[in-house]
Amino acid sequence: MQSKTKRLTRSADSAERNQLPPACLVSIYPAGKNLGTRYNLETIPWVLGHDAKCDIRLEDESVSRRHAIIQPEPDGYHVIDLQSTNGTYVNETRVSRSLLKNGDILRVGVGIYRFLSGDDLEASYREEIYRLTIMDALTELPNKRYSLEFLGRALGYGIRYRQPLALLMLDIDHLRAINDQLSYLAGDMALRQLATLLRRHVRREDLFSRYEGGTFLVVLPGTNHGGAGVLAERLRKLAEGQTFQFEGRAFRLTVSIGISALTGEDWQTSSELVEQARQKLAEAKRLGGNRVVG
Numbered sequence: 001m002q003s004k005t006k007r008l009t010r011s012a013d014s015a016e017r018n019q020l021p022p023a024c025l026v027s028i029y030p031a032g033k034n035l036g037t038r039y040n041l042e043t044i045p046w047v048l049g050h051d052a053k054c055d056i057r058l059e060d061e062s063v064s065r066r067h068a069i070i071q072p073e074p075d076g077y078h079v080i081d082l083q084s085t086n087g088t089y090v091n092e093t094r095v096s097r098s099l100l101k102n103g104d105i106l107r108v109g110v111g112i113y114r115f116l117s118g119d120d121l122e123a124s125y126r127e128e129i130y131r132l133t134i135m136d137a138l139t140e141l142p143n144k145r146y147s148l149e150f151l152g153r154a155l156g157y158g159i160r161y162r163q164p165l166a167l168l169m170l171d172i173d174h175l176r177a178i179n180d181q182l183s184y185l186a187g188d189m190a191l192r193q194l195a196t197l198l199r200r201h202v203r204r205e206d207l208f209s210r211y212e213g214g215t216f217l218v219v220l221p222g223t224n225h226g227g228a229g230v231l232a233e234r235l236r237k238l239a240e241g242q243t244f245q246f247e248g249r250a251f252r253l254t255v256s257i258g259i260s261a262l263t264g265e266d267w268q269t270s271s272e273l274v275e276q277a278r279q280k281l282a283e284a285k286r287l288g289g290n291r292v293v294g
Contacts, residue, residue, distance in 0.1 A: 022121040023077055023100075025056070025070070026128050028130035028137035029112035036129055038106035039113075041077055044069040051081075062086050062185050067171075075099065077117070079106060086185055087247075092192075101262050110184060112137055136210040138197035139190060147209035147217045151270045153220040155209075157193035159267055164260040167229035168218035169277035170198075170235065173254045173289035175214040186246040187214075190253060193244050198235050217274075225294065232257045232292040240290060259294025 009272075025039045025046075039046070039056055039173040046055045049067040064084040072076045077085075077100045081088035089107040090098045100106070107113075114137075116124045134146040142150070151167070158165040172178075172194065179187040191214060200215070202208040207219040211226075220228055228279040258280030260273050268276070284293040 002179070018127045019074075020072060021117050021250075022074065023115065023117035024125065025112065025113040025115055026125065028105075028114050028128070028132060029080075030138075034135060035172060036132055038125055040228060041070060041072065043072050045072070047082075047120060048111075049084075057111055058111045060110050062183065063111065064109075067108050069151045070100075072168045076101075077115070084108075094209070097111055098201060103123065110188065110285055126236050139192055139210045141199065141216070142209040143197050144209070144217075147207060147211060147219065148270065148274075149207075149219075151219050151273070154219055155262075155267075155270050155273070158221065158264060160264065162264040163222050164224040164226060164262060164264045165273075166220040166259065166275045167273050168220070168228060168232050168259045169260075169274070169281045170212070170216045170218065170232075170255050171257075171281055171285070172214035172239075173256055173285070175253075178253065181248065182246060182251065186251075189246045190244050190251075193242075194253070194255075194257050197238060198244055201238065202231075217277075223261075225259065225264065228261055229292065229294055232259055232294065236290065254290035256281055257285055257292045258282070259292065261294070 023041045027034045027037045028177055046071050047066055048054060048056045048057055048058065050060065050063045051065040054066065062192050067083045067084040068082055068088040069080050074123065078097055079100055080087060080097045081091065083093060087094045091105050102117045104115045105112060106115055114128055116128065118124060134142060136143040154165055158162065177189055180225055194237055199208045202218060205221065209217050212215040236255055237255055239253065242252050243252060258277045260276035262268065280293045284291050
């Protein structure tokens, strides 16, 4: 990903004149034309919302016309919620007002931003742009690109040393219904909460990643088909037994999982392995979901 050259500036004043350290917001979610865009903060307020007159505009129904404001003050940059419908969040805590610290995650509707501040702002921004190439900002998991690179390396190692390898493709059942009945914000929250729940049960040497949409990929080097099945069933039960929360409303969800595996003697390409797991996942869905097929 190339860093965006668009850097919005609205005043000749600088944060330095007010003795504030340089600071900016970086758009890290959702993917699209604004991903990676840097908004340099200054000594005047910045309004976020979907109104055309807002300084940072988010064209989504989850965002209020004037949703929140970034207010520079002597002690730093504060985010203030403007009585928005869906709230303003800092590090997943709903706030009416909060002092932003370097590295904080700001969420306004579906839009997610990283707040960066400090003397070496350029280096921090470049590091954030690199993170966007390998990480999914919504779930804070490795993304599809990184997972396929990891799978390729694991496959190469397995071929060389004749080690087994397994792959799980996991998908949330009826995610569209959650989005339709509760909202896309609820769907995003479910993805984040599910990722946090399941990642704790995957070994450090394995890879748990967000593949696309509501689909996750688990790469299991050195694990045979039987071991993959045990883990898959554990993850399925964890998802089924969890109560998810959104804006005070509790709901449940289930997942379907497809398994593909190699023994160390018979080998396929990484794309063939992924496709096999996808087909098994599709079979689990056809059978009604909330099950493991492999």
